Amino acid sequence: MKSIYRLKKNYQYNYVYKHAKSLSDKNFVLLYCTSNQKQSKVGFSISKKFGHAVARNRLRRQLKAAVMQYAARLVPNFNIVFIPRLQDKYLFSDVIASVEKLLTKAGLIK
RNA sequence: AGAGACAGCCAGACGGUUGCGUGGGACUUGUUCCUACGAGGAAAGUCCGAGCACCACAGAGCAAGAGUGCAGGAUAACGUCCUGUGAAGGCGACUUUAAGGAAAGUGCAACAGAAAUAUACCGCAGCGCAAGCUGUAAGGGUGGAAAUGCAGGGUAAGAGCCUACACACGCUUUGGUGACAACGCGUGCAUGUAAACCCCACUCGGUGCAAGAACUGAGACCAAAUGCCUGCUCGGCAUCUCGACAUAUUCGCUAGAGACUGUUGGUAACAACAGCCGUAGAAAGAUAACCGUCCAAUACAGAACUCGGCUUACAGACUGAACUCUUACA
RNA sequence: GGCGGCGUAGCUUAGAUGGUUAUAGCGGCCGGUUCAUACCCGGCAGGUCGUUGGUUCGAAUCCGACCGCCGCUA
Numbered sequence: 001m002k003s004i005y006r007l008k009k010n011y012q013y014n015y016v017y018k019h020a021k022s023l024s025d026k027n028f029v030l031l032y033c034t035s036n037q038k039q040s041k042v043g044f045s046i047s048k049k050f051g052h053a054v055a056r057n058r059l060r061r062q063l064k065a066a067v068m069q070y071a072a073r074l075v076p077n078f079n080i081v082f083i084p085r086l087q088d089k090y091l092f093s094d095v096i097a098s099v100e101k102l103l104t105k106a107g108l109i110k
Numbered sequence: 111a112g113a114g115a116c117a118g119c120c121a122g123a124c125g126g127u128u129g130c131g132u133g134g135g136a137c138u139u140g141u142u143c144c145u146a147c148g149a150g151g152a153a154a155g156u157c158c159g160a161g162c163a164c165c166a167c168a169g170a171g172c173a174a175g176a177g178u179g180c181a182g183g184a185u186a187a188c189g190u191c192c193u194g195u196g197a198a199g200g201c202g203a204c205u206u207u208a209a210g211g212a213a214a215g216u217g218c219a220a221c222a223g224a225a226a227u228a229u230a231c232c233g234c235a236g237c238g239c240a241a242g243c244u245g246u247a248a249g250g251g252u253g254g255a256a257a258u259g260c261a262g263g264g265u266a267a268g269a270g271c272c273u274a275c276a277c278a279c280g281c282u283u284u285g286g287u288g289a290c291a292a293c294g295c296g297u298g299c300a301u302g303u304a305a306a307c308c309c310c311a312c313u314c315g316g317u318g319c320a321a322g323a324a325c326u327g328a329g330a331c332c333a334a335a336u337g338c339c340u341g342c343u344c345g346g347c348a349u350c351u352c353g354a355c356a357u358a359u360u361c362g363c364u365a366g367a368g369a370c371u372g373u374u375g376g377u378a379a380c381a382a383c384a385g386c387c388g389u390a391g392a393a394a395g396a397u398a399a400c401c402g403u404c405c406a407a408u409a410c411a412g413a414a415c416u417c418g419g420c421u422u423a424c425a426g427a428c429u430g431a432a433c434u435c436u437u438a439c440a
Numbered sequence: 441g442g443c444g445g446c447g448u449a450g451c452u453u454a455g456a457u458g459g460u461u462a463u464a465g466c467g468g469c470c471g472g473u474u475c476a477u478a479c480c481c482g483g484c485a486g487g488u489c490g491u492u493g494g495u496u497c498g499a500a501u502c503c504g505a506c507c508g509c510c511g512c513u514a
Binding site: 006007013039043044045052053054055056057058060061062064065066068069092 | 128129130141154394398399400410411412
């Protein structure tokens, strides 16, 4: 994932948390809001409850890989944040399914 | 064959599709292409020690505080490591060990017990009609601890009162660099606690890469005051106000007390020399996602300035020296 | 990344510096009072003192290691 697709700064995340609409299923919470940037940006927020750094990194990488599959179809002018909900295990197939479902529901992919 | 003891190493491999970070190169100069490299033995906990940076060059004196604590050595240094000594544990190979001082002083030791740093309750023996007095510390009982234990002699009964053995302490000699050990002689000096205060010896300035350096607009100002250098005395350093940006950018940022191999010295930790190898450096944070094959099966776990240790977590596989005990056979 | 602090009953806590008996309030249970409830009165239960080793005759307290939680830091 190229760096221009990413949300970077703390204030950007805070902006999303304040102004966002939210959607969720049992795996993830999706927050999104409009932005003045041309390119839509995606961020991930994974809490320490998920375990050690290795476990959190792995979940973030799986999410990244899932979102990458829809990167070309993303609608512009949006900031998006994914927050996983606490589960015992994440299968990659479930992650892809949830991401697609949420993005479609929010109307963020064409 | 079984059961152990010691030292060390590895931490899945290969292939495919789609991707990420840094360096280098190319050109059509950018959301481009090619290429090289890209987490650990603990990266963890942050418990010690250093480098490095700023505070003056890390300082001078006093006070306070903190740490270390058998000996010799290693090391840049250490609270680490090695080799030993003593002690404790184990049949043994071997393992563990915060191991100075209680005769400098102070404090504390509940309950029990006659008595807790001091003593005589029961008892034993002598004297006495008896009450009791005297001698005693064998035996009883309490306790973590009660005049060193045990055997014999001795005695009115007893007692290091005497003797042998053991234990503890002191001294001489011998050995050892030393901790200490051995032999001999003397003594039996009344408890424990210093991870209680303390004494002795040695060590320690503070803050930490969010350290710190560079760049940026306008105004005021040159000596008072303030702050900092953990307390005080010296000695020294820095400087203000408003605004803008929006928490940025660049540097620090990775070659270092470096790894590997060999030789030499050393019991060893380690050192010297020679050869040879390689280079993670991000900033919401890269090193991956998915699939296939092999395999009985992959644990603990993710760099954030850098090293040396310690501690803790950890599936499985392997190696070395040929070390110990038991059983069987020759 | 760095620095610092706190864990005692269901909840809030005392005791820790200075070692030997774990304390109080709220809450819970039982009884009394009342026609009944509350208030009130009396009693009772409830603790591996975060875990685990060590020092000591003896550890909530002293020392070490680990676990969990919280705060500060341009």
